[in-house]
Amino acid sequence: MVSLKDIAAKCGVSTATVSKALNNMPDIGPDTRDRIQAVADELGYLTNSAARALKTNRTNNLGVLFVDEGGKGLTHEFFAALLDSFRKESEKEGYDITFINNRNIGGKSATYLQHCLYRGVDGVLMACVDFYDSQVVEVVNSSLPVVTIDHMFNNRASVLSDNIDGVEQLVSYVCSNGHKKIAFIYGEPTAVTENRKIGFYRGCEQFGITVPENYLIQSRYYDPEACYEATKKLLQLSEIPTCILFPDDYSLTGGVQAILEAGLAIPEDISVVGYDGIITSQIVSPKITTLRQDTEALGKEAAVKLIELIEHPRTALLDRIIVPGELLPGESVKKLV
Numbered sequence: 001m002v003s004l005k006d007i008a009a010k011c012g013v014s015t016a017t018v019s020k021a022l023n024n025m026p027d028i029g030p031d032t033r034d035r036i037q038a039v040a041d042e043l044g045y046l047t048n049s050a051a052r053a054l055k056t057n058r059t060n061n062l063g064v065l066f067v068d069e070g071g072k073g074l075t076h077e078f079f080a081a082l083l084d085s086f087r088k089e090s091e092k093e094g095y096d097i098t099f100i101n102n103r104n105i106g107g108k109s110a111t112y113l114q115h116c117l118y119r120g121v122d123g124v125l126m127a128c129v130d131f132y133d134s135q136v137v138e139v140v141n142s143s144l145p146v147v148t149i150d151h152m153f154n155n156r157a158s159v160l161s162d163n164i165d166g167v168e169q170l171v172s173y174v175c176s177n178g179h180k181k182i183a184f185i186y187g188e189p190t191a192v193t194e195n196r197k198i199g200f201y202r203g204c205e206q207f208g209i210t211v212p213e214n215y216l217i218q219s220r221y222y223d224p225e226a227c228y229e230a231t232k233k234l235l236q237l238s239e240i241p242t243c244i245l246f247p248d249d250y251s252l253t254g255g256v257q258a259i260l261e262a263g264l265a266i267p268e269d270i271s272v273v274g275y276d277g278i279i280t281s282q283i284v285s286p287k288i289t290t291l292r293q294d295t296e297a298l299g300k301e302a303a304v305k306l307i308e309l310i311e312h313p314r315t316a317l318l319d320r321i322i323v324p325g326e327l328l329p330g331e332s333v334k335k336l337v
Contacts, residue, residue, distance in 0.1 A: 126140075157321075224253045277292025
């Protein structure tokens with residue numbers, strides 16, 4: 001293994017100078033630092049993680065708490081893209097990733113917090129979890145730096161997709177195309193869902209539209225079968241909607257199946273709108289009108305904020321970072337006017 005002494009010998013400087021250069025100390029000139037770094041790279045030098053951990057009291061390891069009760073795991077396109085962005089930004093800053101679970105450690109059951117402590121993570125990203133779970137709350141109330149995705153705790157930083165504005169954009173687009181009978185199939189009761197419902201009602205109010213109660217149906221995120229059943233209920237109404245908003249693009253596929261089985265065409269007979277902007281929504285025919293969530297920005301912002309909380313605990317703000325989405329018009333909304 002390459003040592004500081006090896007680099008020092010090749011550069012003709014002391015090991016102390018090498019150490020200062022590799023740690024970006026201010027008393028080393030830029031030319032000397034660049035030359036030493038180039039030699040270190042040439043020799044394949046890697047900072048000893050154990051020594052670094054002793055010096056900084058950090059392991060440069062970030063925990064990711066990701067619990068997908070729907071069973072889709074990292075095949076969930078939205079979260080897979082978000083976590084990949086988080087991973088890339090974290091690795092660029094020299095951090096590794098560990099997924100946190102509450103399975104056994106050494107034959108004994110463990111909580112999420114115990115697993116975090118066992119793995120020695122410096123901080124935790126929480127995404128796609130039950131934020132009211134007592135084990136999750138235990139981590140939130142611990143001394144570990146925490147960043148949450150699409151959920152807000154008073155004492156923690158969070159990165160949020162602008163769900164209110166996102167749905168409001170979709171509703172405004174649908175209304176501007178002449179639709180007044182708009183239904184909304186939404187997901188489980190979470191902060192994300194509540195914000196999307198606010199966006200839905202705001203959009204409708206702007207166009208003076210009163211929405212019948214039976215036009216709103218609760219379903220599940222990322223669950224085509226549940227949306228299939230919810231769509232069938234809407235199609236059985238005496239006055240069916242001219243457009244249906246779905247909780248996400250993947251669930252929308254179940255709704256499309258129900259519509260086609262009813263002998264209806266999209267968008268000629270009924271219009272549909274998704275959410276997330278996954279790749280599939282843009283390659284099917286007709287192309288789906290949807291709201292693309294900026295997964296790259298969400299993941300990157302979460303990594304930047306978590307690392308800031310770890311490295312600058314006295315000055316980092318526990319703020320809420322809002323990431324806007326982008327409307328993708330598609331071809332699944334018929335123009336009625």
